[in-house]
Amino acid sequence: MKMLEAKNLKKSFGDNEVLKNISFDVNKGDVLAIIGPSGSGKSTLLRCITQLEKVDSGEIVICGETLVKNDYDGNALYASKKEKASVARHLGLVFQNFNLFPHFSVMRNITEAQRKVLGRSKEASEEVARKLLKKMGLSDKENAYPCELSGGQQQRVSIARALALSPDILLFDEPTSALDPELTGEILKVIRELASEKMTMIVVTHEMLFAKNVADRVIFMDKGYIIENGTPDEVFNKSTNERTKAFLAKY
Amino acid sequence: MTLQSIVTQLGGGMLKTVLLFFSTLIIALPLGLLVSFARMSNAHLFSKKFKPLRLLAQVYISVMRGTPLMLQIMVVYFGPYYLFGIKISSSYQIYAAIIAFAINYAAYFAEIYRGGIESMPKGQYEAAKILGFTKAQTFFRIILPQVMKRILPSITNEVITLVKDTSLAFVIAYAEMFTMAKRIAAKETSMLPFVAAGIFYYVFNLIVAIVMNRIEKKMSYYK
DSSP, X not given: OEEEEEEEEEEEETTEEEEEEEEEEEETTOEEEEEOOTTSSHHHHHHHHTTSSOOSEEEEEETTEEEEEEOTTSOEEEXXXXXXXXXXXXXXXXXXXXXXXXXXXXXXXXXXXXXXXXXXXXXXXXXXXXXXXXXTTOGGGTTOOGGGSOHHHHHHHHHHHHHTTOOSEEEEESTTTTSOHHHHHHHHHHHHHHHHTTXXXXXXXXXXXXXXXXXXXXXXXXXXXXXXXXXXXXIIIXXXXXXXXXXXXXX | OOHHHHHHHHHHHHHHHHHHHHHXXXXXXXXXXXXXXXXXXXXXXXXXXXXXXXXXXXXXXXXXXXXXXXXXHHHHHHHHHHHHOOOOOTTHHHHHHHHHHHHHHHHHXXXXXXXXXXXXXXXXXXXXXHTTOOHHHIIIIIIHHHHHHHHHHHHHHHHHHHHHHGGGGGGGTOOOHHHHHHHHHHHHTOSHHHHHHHHHHHHXXXXXXXXXXXXXXXXXXXX
């Protein structure tokens, strides 16, 4: 079952064309790793899927709901505000620099959206939060504030915050790039666990080993194009593309 | 003439100073937020460059900051008579003083709010959007509380200035404390009322500083 279908996505910032005709699918339960050099458009792609940016043209369908398609002139035609919000509810996003709410405790970071967006009761949302914190190994931190936590702990809270709204697809935008190697391991372990539970995920990452070992599919992007889209084995071991080989040789 | 009798006579003036002080804050703090919204508004007419709301706020802030508060108080008080021929009674004094102070301070607060709001990292808005918060929820639950913490020192500055600025209400003979001190000093040919007034302003501001410091400490549970 297709959880996400993207067709012919194009996006420019002024004269700078960042996404040039991007198409790909994500199946249920799959982990898709997107790799590529800085400036290749990986993060922009993620931001277009999560509605933090708008595509100029192309089609995005998430869990069967159309977020955007082309009009007769080939320009992006977005769904209504209500439909866009409904599409957004299928997605969770984990940021590179966490973006926790610093004035809220760990508990409230995880419960606030459940209560104000989903309308869950305080008790129900705290129960969800405690389960997730336990899973993240942070049961003793529910009353702490983000500034009292290490980077790895903050990122785990932000994963819990995203999971609390039970998204169908969880997206990660370079989740370990702000962390040292030791803390990176913490986060990758969590993502690995989620993968074993068949959570559908899209992970933009520079961790090649992780992409190789955990992902079901790997996309290699360069200069706004998808150069490779295949299994880790196909991309890492069997690619004949010069650009792919040159990029992977650096790792 | 003893200090005690001066203080007793100044007492009524003190109450009026305090009344003016709190009324100004109660109106100017929210009004300033509205003005800062207008100042940052992207609503445009005819062309993308013509933003009437923003322009209006810019002119308002420019005039309020660019002309003396004393003059503004006089305009608000005497304006209705000279412009529209409305007869003004002395009971209008307090309202004129509060209106003039509130619209003047709102302009300063607006710029402080704007600085605070614009200093917020984009990631906070993005995280809120991804989680599905509405724009109003995002602003009031996530952005504004953090902005308040950031701008508190600047607000404290303005509040302390306000305490002293209340003495400017003497131009419309609003009987706040400084006006009273001047009257008593003239009648008794004594400097003592001014000394007492000075002490009063100092103590008032000391209390303001202590209170603001407490609030700042209360907000320092996070970074």
